[in-house]
Amino acid sequence: MTDHVVRGADIYTDEFAADPYPTFAAMRADRPVCPVSSPRFDSYLITRFDDARAALTDARLSKDLYGPGQHYLRIFGPNSEGLNKNMLNSDPPEHTRLRRIVSQAFAPRRIEALRPRVAQIVDDLLDKVVARGRAELMRDFAIPLPMTVICELLGIPAAEHEQVLGWTQVIRTSGSSRRSPEEERAAVQEAQLLLHHYLADLVRAKRARPADDMISALIDACDHDRTLAEPELVTTSFLLLFAGHQTTADFLGNAVLALLAHPDQLELLRVTPRLLPSAIEELLRFDGPLPVASPRIATEDVEYQGVCIPRGSVVGVVINSANHDPAHFADPDQLDVRRVRGPHLGFGYGVHYCLGVSLARMEAQIGLGALLRRLPGLRLAVPLAEVRRLPAASPFRGLLELPVTFTASALPHQAHSREPIPPKEQSWSSGT
Template sequence: MSERPVLLPYAEPAFVADPFPLYRRLREDGPVRRVVIAGGLDAWIVTRYEDGLEALSDPRLSSDVRDASDTRLLAQLPDRERESMLSNMLRSDPPDHTRLRRLVSKAFTARRVAEMRPRIEALTDQLLDKVVPAGRADLVADFALPLPVTVISELLGVPVDDRHDFQRWTDRMIMRGAEPPDPAVVNEAWQHMRAYVTELIRAKRAHPGDDLLSGLITARDEEQRLTEDELIAMVFLLLAAGYITTVNLIAGGIAMLLAHPGQLELLRSDPELLAGAIEEFLRYDGPVSPGIARFAREDVEIAGVAIPRGATVLIASAIADRDPARFPDPDRLDVTRQDNAHLAFGHGIHYCLGAPLARLEGHIAIGAALRRLPGIALAVAPDEIRWRPGGLRGPLSLPVTFTPGGRDAKG
């Protein structure tokens, strides 16, 4: 195996639009190798399914960036508020992770999520009502973005009208490309976000409601199960993670169908296939790419490769989910695929808490779009679609045309 790191070329539009040819070569080259990822950071990438599955449950691999030897990782976080940013479930390990996850898990149970279906369906139809008469839309700005933002805002008890602000700040903090992020931009965005979240908490303390944010404040103030930093970090995580990957699932799923018209027609002719199709979208081109970062607490060996303590280990779910040793004909989108235990939502104790909600939103949104937008097609050439540059994957916009209809054309 070559010791020279492979550069993931986020400065090249062709790679950003379609990273899978390079991903395939990385997997064929070996199960683990050194790479340079978004922001110019060094990592060891795990490319095969069975190795990735095992690594995601390995307690020697930490989620806490403070276990990383590369100081540039911490430098990418806001310097004044670093502890706040590190006090969330995504970046913590047991026992803190166990405590924090338990506080919000009840909001994402199968029963609670199922109870949200009528509201999500109503929101979906309201958004489509606005574009159906026009015969054209940007399915990111007009549909895939506002739907999950509204859902998570209502779940938390956050004013939906504020979504443009927290979405802009979130993008500035997490958008990654070939170059390291500008610390001044990240710091400014986090200061705005922290001030916003602090004011939200103040308002909810004064006027609590039957929502998740009020419950978290109770856990902070009365039950003393959260510090103030943890409360702020939790609200930020739920706001950001609660919408951004679901936007990518909805818009990315529709983009996949437009690129594979036979699969689109198959879904239209048999809507019962949609639940399985959502899993296939997640496997084939999921919203996290190339994968999930961990940090070696000690010297570890993965697939026979020695990885030193403090190294960044990138468990490449997007590459592993096309491993031919696990998925037959993995580079083919197949909405009828049955055996589809993908890693798009992770695995183990950090398995995505919001996965049931994301699946439900994706199912409702994509199903409604297929019903209510007949003749849907890209309004631009496929190579004009702009994609998120690194870490999170999905189209930044998705201009489409379709046959105009009346506002009551709900199928």
């Protein structure tokens, strides 16, 4: 097998953005470890399921981008350290220390206590569109749902949600405008800088007047338990903010689009709502929001499938390719909401397994369930080929817009809600 380098420009096309899975299939068959060049940095893509799972736990593939070599400069740019030097980009024992602190906020009982509030947010969003018979589901639902949830958990004031959302969307949609690459980079760097200043100011405000929220709990860990350094308060807050809404928003958009493109599966799920938990796993496997796991760096020469990955190389584990590997999934390109839950890699694997998995699953189950109940006759308002997506080279797989129509209804959300809304549980103290 040759190790000839593939140009990223030859892979990341409009056709790839619409459907990357034929390209992934070709890679798995002919070049399962594929060196790819791009203007920003070169990398090696690992595409088969067994190799992907092994790579996600391979200690020779480091997540620490801020150690020797300053690899973050190649990947994130010179202004990234203030936001991206967090547990996502670290190895044990630093990763273990940071994850242990944050994981208290994602304990199953705490997440389950949020269920009524999530249901209320879902119904409030749908109340605004049900009478219209049309919606742009990314703007009206998929993005604001997880954004509202994570902002409330962190303690970001409601009046500032839109401002914070604007900055995160500049980062998310980078490359989708008509601006030059230089202008795009400048816009992203400005958004990162503004977010850094905002979160630093928010941390100072929470220290002066602590509340019942995640950021106040993190401050308590910093000030009293001495387990969190001052700069880590800001970087951890950014990680929770961005990871807490970005992938869930993109998943919701991808999931709805996949169901609309497979009306038999949509109808099956509508008439058999008990399938929803397994359907969410299948939808995540079928077209997940994070096609390639966050970057890793080879700390020594590493060999996969007979290909030597040289020390210092950037390695991308292609989650969405691994989740379509026919060696592990029967008919992997077929969406089947009745599929028995399998060992997909949509939430990662190993020590970096998604910390917010319980919250993401809850938001998806409540959100998709409500869409199916409250928007009868749901269908695309444009041809499938005209749905606007994030750029092919984006680290995220998601939609810019999802215009839909449905049968309008004037029914209030009380006719659809299944659970009462109890008082919010006071539970963010770091000592519990």
